[in-house]
Amino acid sequence: MERIGIIGTGSMGSMLADALIASKALSPSQLIVTNRTPVKAEAVAERHPGVTVATNNTQVAREARMLLLCVKPLEYSSILLELQEELTPHHLLITITSPVQLERLEELVSCAVARVVPSITNAAASGVCLCEFGTRITPELREKILSLFSAFSQPIEVPEQFLRISSDISSCGPAFLSYILRNMIDDAVEETGISTEAASYLAMQMVIGMAELLKKERFSLSTLEQRVCVPGGVTGEGLIALQQSVPGLFRQVYQRTHRKFAEDIEVVKLQLQHVPPFELSPNRS
Numbered sequence: 001m002e003r004i005g006i007i008g009t010g011s012m013g014s015m016l017a018d019a020l021i022a023s024k025a026l027s028p029s030q031l032i033v034t035n036r037t038p039v040k041a042e043a044v045a046e047r048h049p050g051v052t053v054a055t056n057n058t059q060v061a062r063e064a065r066m067l068l069l070c071v072k073p074l075e076y077s078s079i080l081l082e083l084q085e086e087l088t089p090h091h092l093l094i095t096i097t098s099p100v101q102l103e104r105l106e107e108l109v110s111c112a113v114a115r116v117v118p119s120i121t122n123a124a125a126s127g128v129c130l131c132e133f134g135t136r137i138t139p140e141l142r143e144k145i146l147s148l149f150s151a152f153s154q155p156i157e158v159p160e161q162f163l164r165i166s167s168d169i170s171s172c173g174p175a176f177l178s179y180i181l182r183n184m185i186d187d188a189v190e191e192t193g194i195s196t197e198a199a200s201y202l203a204m205q206m207v208i209g210m211a212e213l214l215k216k217e218r219f220s221l222s223t224l225e226q227r228v229c230v231p232g233g234v235t236g237e238g239l240i241a242l243q244q245s246v247p248g249l250f251r252q253v254y255q256r257t258h259r260k261f262a263e264d265i266e267v268v269k270l271q272l273q274h275v276p277p278f279e280l281s282p283n284r285s
Protein backbone atom coordinates (compact mmCIF):
# COMPACT_ATOMS: atom_id res chain seq x y z
CA MET A 1 0.00 0.00 0.00
CA GLU A 2 1.64 3.22 -1.15
CA ARG A 3 1.52 6.11 1.29
CA ILE A 4 1.54 9.81 0.55
CA GLY A 5 2.93 12.41 2.91
CA ILE A 6 1.80 16.00 3.25
CA ILE A 7 4.20 18.44 4.89
CA GLY A 8 2.29 21.58 5.87
CA THR A 9 -1.42 21.27 6.49
CA GLY A 10 -2.39 24.93 6.20
CA SER A 11 -4.96 26.12 3.70
CA MET A 12 -3.73 24.09 0.70
CA GLY A 13 -2.21 21.08 2.47
CA SER A 14 -5.42 20.42 4.38
CA MET A 15 -7.52 21.06 1.25
CA LEU A 16 -5.43 18.48 -0.64
CA ALA A 17 -5.74 15.97 2.23
CA ASP A 18 -9.53 16.41 2.25
CA ALA A 19 -9.77 16.21 -1.55
CA LEU A 20 -7.58 13.10 -1.84
CA ILE A 21 -9.69 11.29 0.72
CA ALA A 22 -13.11 12.60 -0.39
CA SER A 23 -12.36 11.57 -3.99
CA LYS A 24 -11.24 8.13 -2.76
CA ALA A 25 -7.90 8.60 -4.51
CA LEU A 26 -6.47 7.62 -1.11
CA SER A 27 -7.77 5.86 1.94
CA PRO A 28 -7.08 7.71 5.23
CA SER A 29 -4.52 5.06 6.23
CA GLN A 30 -2.48 5.90 3.13
CA LEU A 31 -2.01 9.46 4.27
CA ILE A 32 0.59 10.77 6.70
CA VAL A 33 0.61 14.47 7.55
CA THR A 34 2.61 16.90 9.60
CA ASN A 35 2.61 20.61 10.32
CA ARG A 36 4.87 22.98 12.24
CA THR A 37 1.90 23.74 14.50
CA PRO A 38 0.72 20.17 15.23
CA VAL A 39 -2.89 21.14 15.91
CA LYS A 40 -3.47 21.75 12.19
CA ALA A 41 -2.24 18.25 11.29
CA GLU A 42 -4.28 16.76 14.13
CA ALA A 43 -7.40 18.47 12.74
CA VAL A 44 -6.91 16.55 9.46
CA ALA A 45 -6.77 13.25 11.37
CA GLU A 46 -9.85 14.21 13.37
CA ARG A 47 -11.79 14.76 10.14
CA HIS A 48 -10.42 11.54 8.64
CA PRO A 49 -9.81 8.84 11.26
CA GLY A 50 -6.96 6.61 10.09
CA VAL A 51 -4.71 9.43 8.87
CA THR A 52 -1.30 9.30 10.60
CA VAL A 53 -0.02 12.48 12.21
CA ALA A 54 3.78 12.48 12.11
CA THR A 55 5.74 14.25 14.82
CA ASN A 56 8.20 15.75 12.35
CA ASN A 57 9.03 16.10 8.67
CA THR A 58 11.67 13.35 8.60
CA GLN A 59 9.12 10.81 9.85
CA VAL A 60 6.94 11.69 6.86
CA ALA A 61 9.85 11.09 4.46
CA ARG A 62 10.63 7.75 6.15
CA GLU A 63 7.05 6.51 5.94
CA ALA A 64 5.95 7.83 2.54
CA ARG A 65 7.57 7.77 -0.87
CA MET A 66 5.47 10.54 -2.40
CA LEU A 67 5.71 13.86 -0.54
CA LEU A 68 3.59 16.94 -1.12
CA LEU A 69 5.44 19.97 0.14
CA CYS A 70 2.67 22.42 1.05
CA VAL A 71 4.61 25.17 2.81
CA LYS A 72 5.43 28.71 1.68
CA PRO A 73 8.53 29.29 -0.46
CA LEU A 74 10.61 30.74 2.39
CA GLU A 75 10.30 27.48 4.34
CA TYR A 76 11.97 25.43 1.62
CA SER A 77 15.62 25.82 2.61
CA SER A 78 15.12 24.69 6.21
CA ILE A 79 12.88 21.78 5.19
CA LEU A 80 15.28 20.65 2.47
CA LEU A 81 18.16 20.68 4.96
CA GLU A 82 16.05 18.46 7.23
CA LEU A 83 14.89 16.11 4.49
CA GLN A 84 17.98 15.86 2.30
CA GLU A 85 19.30 12.73 4.04
CA GLU A 86 15.92 11.04 4.09
CA LEU A 87 15.11 11.48 0.43
CA THR A 88 16.28 8.60 -1.75
CA PRO A 89 16.03 8.14 -5.52
CA HIS A 90 12.82 6.17 -4.79
CA HIS A 91 11.05 9.22 -3.41
CA LEU A 92 8.99 11.71 -5.37
CA LEU A 93 8.88 15.30 -4.13
CA ILE A 94 5.98 17.46 -5.30
CA THR A 95 6.08 21.18 -4.63
CA ILE A 96 2.82 23.13 -4.79
CA THR A 97 4.44 26.54 -4.96
CA SER A 98 5.71 28.49 -7.99
CA PRO A 99 8.89 30.40 -7.04
CA VAL A 100 11.00 27.29 -6.27
CA GLN A 101 12.62 26.20 -9.52
CA LEU A 102 12.52 22.48 -10.27
CA GLU A 103 16.00 22.61 -11.79
CA ARG A 104 17.35 23.90 -8.47
CA LEU A 105 15.41 21.34 -6.45
CA GLU A 106 16.94 18.57 -8.57
CA GLU A 107 20.40 19.73 -7.50
CA LEU A 108 19.42 19.54 -3.85
CA VAL A 109 17.64 16.20 -3.63
CA SER A 110 18.34 12.81 -5.16
CA CYS A 111 14.72 12.04 -6.02
CA ALA A 112 12.37 13.01 -8.85
CA VAL A 113 10.64 16.36 -8.45
CA ALA A 114 7.47 17.85 -9.90
CA ARG A 115 5.24 20.84 -9.35
CA VAL A 116 1.49 20.75 -8.98
CA VAL A 117 -0.11 24.12 -8.22
CA PRO A 118 -3.61 23.58 -6.87
CA SER A 119 -6.56 25.95 -6.70
CA ILE A 120 -9.06 26.41 -3.89
CA THR A 121 -11.65 25.34 -6.50
CA ASN A 122 -10.22 21.81 -6.19
CA ALA A 123 -11.97 21.67 -2.80
CA ALA A 124 -15.21 21.32 -4.79
CA ALA A 125 -13.66 18.58 -7.00
CA SER A 126 -13.53 21.22 -9.70
CA GLY A 127 -11.08 23.56 -11.44
CA VAL A 128 -7.59 22.82 -12.65
CA CYS A 129 -4.20 22.15 -11.13
CA LEU A 130 -1.05 23.19 -12.96
CA CYS A 131 1.66 20.60 -13.51
CA GLU A 132 5.32 20.88 -14.37
CA PHE A 133 7.62 17.86 -14.40
CA GLY A 134 11.31 17.69 -13.57
CA THR A 135 13.83 15.81 -15.71
CA ARG A 136 13.79 12.70 -13.46
CA ILE A 137 10.05 12.19 -13.89
CA THR A 138 9.57 8.97 -15.86
CA PRO A 139 6.46 8.42 -18.02
CA GLU A 140 5.15 6.12 -15.24
CA LEU A 141 5.63 8.78 -12.55
CA ARG A 142 3.99 11.36 -14.81
CA GLU A 143 0.94 9.12 -15.22
CA LYS A 144 0.84 8.45 -11.49
CA ILE A 145 0.81 12.17 -10.67
CA LEU A 146 -1.79 12.99 -13.33
CA SER A 147 -3.99 10.13 -12.20
CA LEU A 148 -3.78 11.14 -8.52
CA PHE A 149 -4.70 14.78 -9.10
CA SER A 150 -7.34 14.04 -11.73
CA ALA A 151 -9.40 12.43 -8.93
CA PHE A 152 -10.46 15.93 -7.85
CA SER A 153 -9.21 18.39 -10.48
CA GLN A 154 -8.25 18.75 -14.10
CA PRO A 155 -4.44 18.57 -14.26
CA ILE A 156 -2.95 20.75 -16.98
CA GLU A 157 0.71 20.67 -17.97
CA VAL A 158 2.03 24.24 -18.16
CA PRO A 159 5.42 25.40 -19.52
CA GLU A 160 7.51 27.22 -16.91
CA GLN A 161 7.23 30.57 -18.72
CA PHE A 162 3.43 30.57 -18.32
CA LEU A 163 3.28 29.14 -14.83
CA ARG A 164 2.86 32.51 -13.08
CA ILE A 165 0.11 33.84 -15.33
CA SER A 166 -1.66 30.45 -15.29
CA SER A 167 -1.59 30.42 -11.51
CA ASP A 168 -2.72 34.07 -11.41
CA ILE A 169 -5.84 32.98 -13.28
CA SER A 170 -6.56 29.56 -11.78
CA SER A 171 -5.21 29.86 -8.22
CA CYS A 172 -5.35 33.60 -7.44
CA GLY A 173 -8.43 34.08 -9.63
CA PRO A 174 -10.95 33.00 -6.96
CA ALA A 175 -9.65 35.78 -4.68
CA PHE A 176 -9.69 38.36 -7.48
CA LEU A 177 -13.24 37.51 -8.55
CA SER A 178 -14.45 37.34 -4.94
CA TYR A 179 -13.09 40.85 -4.40
CA ILE A 180 -14.92 42.13 -7.49
CA LEU A 181 -18.14 40.43 -6.40
CA ARG A 182 -17.88 41.90 -2.93
CA ASN A 183 -17.62 45.34 -4.53
CA MET A 184 -20.64 44.55 -6.71
CA ILE A 185 -22.55 43.74 -3.51
CA ASP A 186 -21.25 46.62 -1.37
CA ASP A 187 -22.01 49.20 -4.07
CA ALA A 188 -25.50 47.78 -4.49
CA VAL A 189 -26.11 48.19 -0.75
CA GLU A 190 -24.72 51.73 -0.67
CA GLU A 191 -26.44 52.90 -3.83
CA THR A 192 -29.90 51.43 -3.24
CA GLY A 193 -30.27 50.31 0.37
CA ILE A 194 -30.85 46.63 -0.52
CA SER A 195 -29.67 44.45 2.35
CA THR A 196 -26.19 42.90 2.21
CA GLU A 197 -27.77 39.46 2.71
CA ALA A 198 -30.16 39.85 -0.22
CA ALA A 199 -27.50 41.29 -2.55
CA SER A 200 -25.01 38.58 -1.53
CA TYR A 201 -27.54 35.82 -2.15
CA LEU A 202 -28.38 37.18 -5.60
CA ALA A 203 -24.72 37.58 -6.50
CA MET A 204 -23.77 34.08 -5.42
CA GLN A 205 -26.70 32.45 -7.19
CA MET A 206 -25.77 34.43 -10.30
CA VAL A 207 -22.18 33.11 -10.16
CA ILE A 208 -23.31 29.53 -9.57
CA GLY A 209 -25.77 29.74 -12.48
CA MET A 210 -23.13 31.27 -14.72
CA ALA A 211 -20.67 28.49 -13.84
CA GLU A 212 -23.32 25.88 -14.66
CA LEU A 213 -23.88 27.48 -18.07
CA LEU A 214 -20.17 27.54 -18.81
CA LYS A 215 -19.84 23.96 -17.57
CA LYS A 216 -22.54 22.79 -19.94
CA GLU A 217 -20.64 24.63 -22.70
CA ARG A 218 -23.83 26.29 -23.79
CA PHE A 219 -22.18 29.71 -23.73
CA SER A 220 -18.78 31.26 -24.13
CA LEU A 221 -18.09 34.41 -22.09
CA SER A 222 -18.71 36.66 -25.10
CA THR A 223 -21.96 34.92 -26.09
CA LEU A 224 -23.12 35.24 -22.49
CA GLU A 225 -22.40 38.96 -22.66
CA GLN A 226 -24.26 39.28 -25.97
CA ARG A 227 -27.30 37.33 -24.76
CA VAL A 228 -27.68 39.45 -21.66
CA CYS A 229 -26.95 42.80 -23.24
CA VAL A 230 -30.29 43.58 -24.90
CA PRO A 231 -29.87 46.30 -27.55
CA GLY A 232 -31.05 49.58 -26.04
CA GLY A 233 -31.40 47.93 -22.63
CA VAL A 234 -30.00 48.55 -19.17
CA THR A 235 -27.03 46.13 -19.27
CA GLY A 236 -25.42 48.16 -22.06
CA GLU A 237 -25.73 51.27 -19.92
CA GLY A 238 -24.04 49.49 -17.02
CA LEU A 239 -21.31 48.17 -19.31
CA ILE A 240 -20.42 51.71 -20.34
CA ALA A 241 -19.29 52.35 -16.75
CA LEU A 242 -17.27 49.11 -16.74
CA GLN A 243 -15.68 49.89 -20.11
CA GLN A 244 -14.34 53.10 -18.60
CA SER A 245 -12.43 51.43 -15.79
CA VAL A 246 -11.92 47.69 -16.34
CA PRO A 247 -9.82 47.43 -19.55
CA GLY A 248 -6.16 47.29 -18.56
CA LEU A 249 -7.01 46.74 -14.88
CA PHE A 250 -5.85 43.14 -14.91
CA ARG A 251 -2.63 44.13 -16.66
CA GLN A 252 -1.80 46.03 -13.48
CA VAL A 253 -2.78 43.01 -11.41
CA TYR A 254 -0.52 40.71 -13.48
CA GLN A 255 2.35 43.19 -13.43
CA ARG A 256 2.20 43.20 -9.63
CA THR A 257 1.98 39.41 -9.27
CA HIS A 258 4.86 38.96 -11.70
CA ARG A 259 6.99 41.52 -9.86
CA LYS A 260 6.35 39.79 -6.53
CA PHE A 261 7.06 36.42 -8.15
CA ALA A 262 10.44 37.64 -9.49
CA GLU A 263 11.31 38.95 -5.99
CA ASP A 264 10.32 35.63 -4.39
CA ILE A 265 12.44 33.68 -6.88
CA GLU A 266 15.48 35.74 -5.93
CA VAL A 267 14.90 35.39 -2.18
CA VAL A 268 14.40 31.63 -2.51
CA LYS A 269 17.55 31.35 -4.65
CA LEU A 270 19.56 33.15 -1.97
CA GLN A 271 18.15 30.95 0.77
CA LEU A 272 18.79 27.76 -1.17
CA GLN A 273 22.47 28.68 -1.45
CA HIS A 274 22.69 27.45 2.16
CA VAL A 275 21.56 23.97 1.15
CA PRO A 276 24.45 21.92 -0.30
CA PRO A 277 23.90 19.83 -3.44
CA PHE A 278 22.77 16.38 -2.33
CA GLU A 279 26.05 14.67 -3.37
CA LEU A 280 27.97 17.03 -1.04
CA SER A 281 25.58 16.91 1.87
CA PRO A 282 27.79 16.60 5.05
CA ASN A 283 25.90 13.62 6.51
CA ARG A 284 25.94 11.63 3.31
CA SER A 285 27.67 8.28 3.83
Ligand SMILES: NC(=O)C1=CN([C@@H]2O[C@H](COP(=O)(O)OP(=O)(O)OC[C@H]3O[C@@H](n4cnc5c(N)ncnc54)[C@H](O)[C@@H]3O)[C@@H](O)[C@H]2O)C=CC1
Pocket residue numbers: 007008009010011012013034035036037040057070071072073075078079096097098117118119120171
Ligand atom coordinates in the same frame (compact mmCIF):
# COMPACT_ATOMS: atom_id res chain seq x y z
N1 LIG B 1 -3.72 29.39 -0.90
C1 LIG B 1 -3.90 29.08 -2.18
O1 LIG B 1 -4.99 29.25 -2.77
C2 LIG B 1 -2.75 28.51 -2.95
C3 LIG B 1 -1.49 28.37 -2.38
N2 LIG B 1 -0.47 27.84 -3.11
C4 LIG B 1 0.85 27.68 -2.51
O2 LIG B 1 0.76 26.76 -1.45
C5 LIG B 1 1.72 27.08 -0.43
C6 LIG B 1 1.03 27.04 0.91
O3 LIG B 1 -0.01 27.99 0.89
P1 LIG B 1 -1.15 27.96 2.00
O4 LIG B 1 -1.54 26.56 2.29
O5 LIG B 1 -2.18 28.92 1.52
O6 LIG B 1 -0.34 28.57 3.23
P2 LIG B 1 -0.60 28.32 4.78
O7 LIG B 1 0.22 29.34 5.49
O8 LIG B 1 -2.05 28.24 5.07
O9 LIG B 1 0.02 26.87 5.03
C7 LIG B 1 1.40 26.60 5.17
C8 LIG B 1 1.53 25.63 6.33
O10 LIG B 1 2.87 25.18 6.41
C9 LIG B 1 3.19 25.02 7.78
N3 LIG B 1 4.65 25.03 7.93
C10 LIG B 1 5.48 26.10 7.82
N4 LIG B 1 6.74 25.69 8.02
C11 LIG B 1 6.71 24.36 8.24
C12 LIG B 1 7.72 23.39 8.50
N5 LIG B 1 8.99 23.72 8.58
N6 LIG B 1 7.32 22.12 8.64
C13 LIG B 1 6.01 21.77 8.56
N7 LIG B 1 5.02 22.65 8.34
C14 LIG B 1 5.37 23.92 8.17
C15 LIG B 1 2.50 26.19 8.46
O11 LIG B 1 2.33 25.95 9.84
C16 LIG B 1 1.20 26.26 7.69
O12 LIG B 1 0.18 25.48 8.29
C17 LIG B 1 2.27 28.47 -0.77
O13 LIG B 1 3.57 28.32 -1.25
C18 LIG B 1 1.36 28.98 -1.87
O14 LIG B 1 2.06 29.70 -2.85
C19 LIG B 1 -0.65 27.37 -4.37
C20 LIG B 1 -1.87 27.47 -4.97
C21 LIG B 1 -3.01 28.06 -4.32
Ligand SMILES: O=C(O)[C@@H]1CCC=N1
Pocket residue numbers: 167171172
Ligand atom coordinates in the same frame (compact mmCIF):
# COMPACT_ATOMS: atom_id res chain seq x y z
O1 LIG C 1 -1.18 34.13 -2.81
C1 LIG C 1 -0.35 33.25 -3.10
O2 LIG C 1 0.86 33.47 -3.05
C2 LIG C 1 -0.82 31.89 -3.51
C3 LIG C 1 -0.29 31.45 -4.84
C4 LIG C 1 -1.48 31.15 -5.66
C5 LIG C 1 -2.61 31.46 -4.83
N1 LIG C 1 -2.25 31.84 -3.66
